[in-house]
Amino acid sequence: MLDISVAFNRYKFLGYEFLTWLWFLIENEQNTINEIVQEPMSLEIGNRIVLENLRKEVLESITIQGDDAGLEEGIMALRKGAVVTEINLVYKGNDFESNFTVKGEGLSISGLKVPQSGHVESRKDMEGAVIEKVYLYNRVLQLTDSLFKQFIRLRGSNDWLSKVVPRIRQWIHS
Amino acid sequence: MGLLSSTVSVTRYKVEGKIEEPILDTIAKGLKENVIKDVDEDISEKKVGWTSFENPFMPDFRGSSFVIGTHMVFSLRIDKKAIPQKTIRKHYAIEAAKRLTESERQFLTRDEKKIVKDHVTDTLMLRIPSTPHLYDLIWDYDSSSLCFFSNLKSANEELETLFLQSFQLSLIRLFPFTLADLTMGLSDGERDNLAKLSPTNFTG
Numbered sequence: 001m002l003d004i005s006v007a008f009n010r011y012k013f014l015g016y017e018f019l020t021w022l023w024f025l026i027e028n029e030q031n032t033i034n035e036i037v038q039e040p041m042s043l044e045i046g047n048r049i050v051l052e053n054l055r056k057e058v059l060e061s062i063t064i065q066g067d068d069a070g071l072e073e074g075i076m077a078l079r080k081g082a083v084v085t086e087i088n089l090v091y092k093g094n095d096f097e098s099n100f101t102v103k104g105e106g107l108s109i110s111g112l113k114v115p116q117s118g119h120v121e122s123r124k125d126m127e128g129a130v131i132e133k134v135y136l137y138n139r140v141l142q143l144t145d146s147l148f149k150q151f152i153r154l155r156g157s158n159d160w161l162s163k164v165v166p167r168i169r170q171w172i173h174s
Numbered sequence: 175m176g177l178l179s180s181t182v183s184v185t186r187y188k189v190e191g192k193i194e195e196p197i198l199d200t201i202a203k204g205l206k207e208n209v210i211k212d213v214d215e216d217i218s219e220k221k222v223g224w225t226s227f228e229n230p231f232m233p234d235f236r237g238s239s240f241v242i243g244t245h246m247v248f249s250l251r252i253d254k255k256a257i258p259q260k261t262i263r264k265h266y267a268i269e270a271a272k273r274l275t276e277s278e279r280q281f282l283t284r285d286e287k288k289i290v291k292d293h294v295t296d297t298l299m300l301r302i303p304s305t306p307h308l309y310d311l312i313w314d315y316d317s318s319s320l321c322f323f324s325n326l327k328s329a330n331e332e333l334e335t336l337f338l339q340s341f342q343l344s345l346i347r348l349f350p351f352t353l354a355d356l357t358m359g360l361s362d363g364e365r366d367n368l369a370k371l372s373p374t375n376f377t378g
Contacts, residue, residue: 002369004346011351013373018350020376054373081377106349108325110183120178126228129178131243134312137177137184137321145357152354156367160374169378 008106015104016052018151019084023049023074024168036150037143039093046088046099049074053082061085078172091143098140107148112140177227177247177310177323185330187320188356189313190344197315198238201246204340205235210251217299218255222332224340225251230308246313250322250333253304257295265294309333320345 002010025033026043033043047067051074053060062077064070074084088101088111100112114136117129154160176182193200210223210233225233226240227247240248269290270282282290309324311333322333334345346352354360354368 007351008349012349014350014354014371017374078376083376107353108183108185110325112182112184113180116180123228127242130247133177134245141186148353149358152358152368155371156364165374165376168376172376
């Protein structure tokens, strides 16, 4: 395998393209998300999205933030060649809601909120709380893994350029 | 950042390799040998080591105290002392003046100034308490996966170094390429394709 730091820098565009594709799916193809995840759920854009135009000599960064912020400027940025570098997501499933931010370059998760576990008073409570939290965090990680896996399979296939990218372009320019 | 906090950050790793049986004993040995040492009675600026998740200020790795369910749960602790530069300057000025008076001289040589500064810094390091920073982790040995509850670059670097030193196992950070290459079960052909990918132009 490639040196880790070389691989990180050379392929971080995959993370940006993944988040850009994900935004496209959320806006246009929720049913595809349900098919990938195979559970009744919804995924929405949360209160923050960051785009960067990496094709220009001087880095351009656009941050859209706020609960009711319009995303039109983000679409404008996509038209100019930007990609999504960070996105806040709201994941709602049966009896479950989570909010978290994914950064494209490392696919690290920050600001992850899951339903509160019970009050911890004893070691037994603490063990129960840890097991519950691990389960809840894993639900979020399994969601992002499933979506990323689908993206990677698509990205390496002929369908990426022949079917997916034209649909994303159509969305950007509509 | 604690894994039971209301908001967490997660960096994921793949653990490369296996450790010798009995696994829990080997891990406990690695934890005990690299437990956080007290920095408060030391002139060191920083100490890094493992501590218990349940009791981070009195680490204890006896038995299987670090096992919860099917996971190993423990914490990285980084204790740091930071002396404000203004405090060092103040104590240096006092100490330098004292030495000049004692030696009845007007100036200190460059070497003497350095000795005074090092002495002042060491003395202050002994006097000020350290600030502990705790970062929890969950290690699922069977799936060779580890979640570290921080995205801080410095904390992640300390984790990678201490983990290798303690267990002789490498941690491979999972980012887009490694996540795809190592965890997605891609065929050899798909992995070759992955390595050849270049950025997409979405604008047409």
